[in-house]
Amino acid sequence: MIGFLAFAARRAAEGLWRNRVMSLAATITMVLMLVLLASLMIILSGMQAGLALIESRVEMRAELFDGVAQERVEELTRQLTALPEVAQVSYVSKDEALRRFRAQLAAGGHEDLTEVVGANPLPAQLVVRLRDPKSFGSVRQTLASPAGVVSRIVDQQSSVDRLVSITSWLRVVGLIIIALVGLTVLLIVVNSIRMAVMSRSDEIEIMRLVGASDAFVRWPLIFEGVIIGALGALVTLGLLSLAAGPISQLAGIIAVDLPVASGGRLATDLILVISGVGVMLGGLGAWISVRAYLGSPQAR
Amino acid sequence: MIAVLDEAHAPDAKPRPAVDLRDVSKVYANGRQALAEVDLTIPAGDFVFLVGPSGAGKSTLIRLLLRDELPTTGLIRVGSYEVSAMRSRDVPRLRRHIGTVFQDFKLLPRKTVRENVAFALEVTGSPRRLVSTAVDRVLELVGLTAQAEQRPAQLSGGEQQRTAIARAMVHQPRVFIADEPTGNLDPLISWEIIRLLLHINDLGTTVLMATHNAEVVTALRKRVVALDEGRVVRDAVGGYHGSH
Numbered sequence: 309m310i311g312f313l314a315f316a317a318r319r320a321a322e323g324l325w326r327n328r329v330m331s332l333a334a335t336i337t338m339v340l341m342l343v344l345l346a347s348l349m350i351i352l353s354g355m356q357a358g359l360a361l362i363e364s365r366v367e368m369r370a371e372l373f374d375g376v377a378q379e380r381v382e383e384l385t386r387q388l389t390a391l392p393e394v395a396q397v398s399y400v401s402k403d404e405a406l407r408r409f410r411a412q413l414a415a416g417g418h419e420d421l422t423e424v425v426g427a428n429p430l431p432a433q434l435v436v437r438l439r440d441p442k443s444f445g446s447v448r449q450t451l452a453s454p455a456g457v458v459s460r461i462v463d464q465q466s467s468v469d470r471l472v473s474i475t476s477w478l479r480v481v482g483l484i485i486i487a488l489v490g491l492t493v494l495l496i497v498v499n500s501i502r503m504a505v506m507s508r509s510d511e512i513e514i515m516r517l518v519g520a521s522d523a524f525v526r527w528p529l530i531f532e533g534v535i536i537g538a539l540g541a542l543v544t545l546g547l548l549s550l551a552a553g554p555i556s557q558l559a560g561i562i563a564v565d566l567p568v569a570s571g572g573r574l575a576t577d578l579i580l581v582i583s584g585v586g587v588m589l590g591g592l593g594a595w596i597s598v599r600a601y602l603g604s605p606q607a608r
Numbered sequence: 609m610i611a612v613l614d615e616a617h618a619p620d621a622k623p624r625p626a627v628d629l630r631d632v633s634k635v636y637a638n639g640r641q642a643l644a645e646v647d648l649t650i651p652a653g654d655f656v657f658l659v660g661p662s663g664a665g666k667s668t669l670i671r672l673l674l675r676d677e678l679p680t681t682g683l684i685r686v687g688s689y690e691v692s693a694m695r696s697r698d699v700p701r702l703r704r705h706i707g708t709v710f711q712d713f714k715l716l717p718r719k720t721v722r723e724n725v726a727f728a729l730e731v732t733g734s735p736r737r738l739v740s741t742a743v744d745r746v747l748e749l750v751g752l753t754a755q756a757e758q759r760p761a762q763l764s765g766g767e768q769q770r771t772a773i774a775r776a777m778v779h780q781p782r783v784f785i786a787d788e789p790t791g792n793l794d795p796l797i798s799w800e801i802i803r804l805l806l807h808i809n810d811l812g813t814t815v816l817m818a819t820h821n822a823e824v825v826t827a828l829r830k831r832v833v834a835l836d837e838g839r840v841v842r843d844a845v846g847g848y849h850g851s852h
Contacts, residue, residue: 312733511727514714517674519703519779520731 315524320531323504331536334493334500338540338590339547341489342582346548348482349581350555353574355475362468368438369462370451371431374402380457381434387450388436394447396437405430431459490589497533497593498600504532505601512602526602530594537590541583548578624687626652626783626814627673632682632692634668634838642668644838646682650816652782655809657825658818659848660835666818669835670787673816674706675699687782704732707776707784707813711791713768715760715775721767722747722756725775732779746774750804766797773804777813784808786817790824798824822848 324331372381381399388397400408406428413419436447451458505512515525552575627650634643643665650656658666671677672684675691684691689702715724722743729739747753750770760768769789776784786805790798802824809815819825825832825848834842 311735315730315733510714511716514716514727515731517703517708517714518728518732518775519700519705521700521733522697524731524733 312523312527316527316531319528320535323508323528323532324535326507327500327503330500330503331532334496334536335539335543337489337493337496338536338586339543341486341493341589342540342544342586343547344489345486345585346544346578346582348479348486349578350574352475352479352482355471355478359468359471359475362471367463368436368447368451370434370436370458371460371462372433373456373459374431376432376457380454381432384451384454384457385434388434388447391447391450393439394436395439398435398437400433400435402428402430402432405433434458490585493589494593494596497536497590498597500536501529501533501594501597502601504529505597526598529598529602530591533590533592533594533597534587535590536593537586537588538583540590541586544582544586545579548582623652625649625685626654626687627816628683628685629669629672630683632672632679632684634665634672634677635680641838643672643679643835646835646838646840648833648840648843650814652814653809653812655806655815655828655830656817657828657830657832658816658835659820659825659832660841664835665838666835667787668838670708670785670816670818673783673785674708675702700732704779705781705783707773707779707781709769709772709776709784709786709789711788713760713772713792715768715771717760720757720759721752721763721771721774724760724771725778728775728778742778743774746777749777749808750774764797765793766800769793769801770804773801773808777808782813784813784815786815786819788818788820790819790821795823802828 385397385399388394409430434451436451438447448461451461512525627648629646629648632643632646632648633641635641646665646669658669660666668677672679673686673691675694679692682692686702687705689698689705691702694702716727719727725743725746726739729742730736734742744753747756750773752767752770752774755763755767760771763771769792773789784805789805790801793801798821805815805817806828826846829846831845832842832847833840
């Protein structure tokens with residue numbers, strides 16, 4: 309068995325070297341496709357992280373009418389807290405709302421215009437934090453039910469929806485692009501192995517003549533495809549490890565934690581996916597080619 | 609069936625023939641009949657010439673024996689191999705049981721004589737430590753020990769065919785098939801090859817040689833099977849093409 313593997317690997321290496329231009333072309337296309345795949349994974353992962361970040365901050369605000377009796381507000385708070393989809397309800401008084409608004413303006417570098425207005429124009433609010441941002445349940449209904457308490461309900465659902473739709477759109481488009489490039493890679497590997505089959509057709513004829521079993525004829529060729537895939541994956545991962553630092557920095561700027569550096573979860577996923585896809589695509593291409601150009605096992 | 613299997617062990621049984629064809633016909637997809645109702649038995653240890661004009665069916669017969677193709681009808685047996693009914697994955701073992709050489713040698717130009725011969729062992733999974741001694745043995749048999757490190761292009765035609773014979777012999781086959789082995793060689797060199805085949809036959813290997821070489825066939829007075837239009841038209845000792 310070890311002898312067989314050594315034989316197959318030796319002949320595969322020989323074959324790759326003999327058709328080195330074609331092997332190189334196949335490897336480069338493989339790298340291109342794997343880099344695209346890795347980029348999509350990183351971008352999607354970033355979007356996912358961003359989405360999780362935003363979603364974790366999703367809350368509903370209910371602006372209250374001025375001068376609502378405190379006990380009515382407390383009653384509503386109790387009702388909301390009792391709902392299963394609500395994580396937390398907090399009360400923001402008119403003064404607190406104004407203080408936060410001023411702080412927000414100051415942080416944004418804007419002039420404080422609230423000084424101009426004599427009275428505090430901001431309403432008191434109930435801030436409702438949901439357990440799952442996607443399920444409102446009867447929160448909205450509960451907020452609206454007591455007459456004369458809540459004047460307006462503000463939520464960020466629309467912005468979350470937009471981000472979710474961008475992410476899924478990107479995923480679809482990305483996967484289509486990768487499928488197309490993957491198909492191209494497959495065809496190039498098929499062609500590369502076809503060249504290998506043709507360039508050693510004399511050897512294959514002799515192998516069959518002297519009684520080589522099918523495995524000895526086929527596996528070296530399939531190994532060639534696998535090696536192309538593995539080399540492509542190796543180069544891609546090399547490029548990624550060089551880019552990991554800058555990518556993490558960039559992600560840090562937009563306040564997203566991307567575990568792309570070595571040891572991170574995304575890094576592990578990338579290594580597994582890139583090597584797996586590379587090796588499988590190379591092997592599959594070679595297998596298709598061997599099947600097409602050598603016929604089914606023992607056709608002769 | 610059991611009786612057939614036990615035949616070889618019965619006290620008065622004849623030894624199993626090296627090659628046995630029963631009512632073998634081959635019709636190609638295009639409708640051409642290459643062989644028609646061929647019966648041929650070659651006892652183990654024989655030397656048989658296969659003659660006939662081009663297109664008579666000699667090459668088809670050889671391809672059927674090697675299971676390069678299957679007969680349309682009939683039974684083919686080579687040694688203990690039921691060639692016409694065997695599973696595909698047993699074909700490699702049949703091919704190791706049969707040594708084969710052709711008019712065009714089929715050597716690998718990039719490999720030396722030694723590597724060409726060793727190739728047959730490597731691709732059939734022989735352990736590396738056994739390859740070297742086995743190769744030395746057959747190179748000595750065919751008289752190419754001194755040329756072991758040369759490439760085919762550096763060799764004469766006769767030496768190239770001897771390399772091919774060495775490669776065919778390296779699995780110690782019980783049957784040796786030579787398809788026009790002297791077709792590309794001048795008469796003197798041809799005799800060299802024939803002498804080598806006779807020597808291999810003396811060592812116990814059954815030899816079937818397809819040839820157009822009337823001089824050799826006439827001179828050797830071996831069994832001659834003549835094919836014409838896919839049929840056995842003559843099966844006798846000596847003479848080329850019976851009608852001469």
